[in-house]
Amino acid sequence: MLLVDPRGKAAECERAIELVSDPERRVVLESLRSVWIAMCDARPAPDGPCHVSELSTIAQIHTELMANCRRAMH
Secondary structure, three states, rough: OOOOOOOHHHHHHHHHHHOOOOHHHHHHHHHHHHHHHHHHHOOOOOOHHHHHHHHHHHHHHHHHHHHHHHHOOO
């Protein structure tokens, strides 16, 4: 089972939003944060195959976006 903390991921997005100066990246991060918050609110069957698949996909997108943001800050 994929262990992902949607609230933690939303908080990570929030921290990145504060650090990123590019408005387009900020919009993308705000959208991703909204997705994580929605996932927090809609957790009816965390073990269901659809939910695990969704979390996995969103977590992968999150990881890639965070890596890109970190590179842009340096």
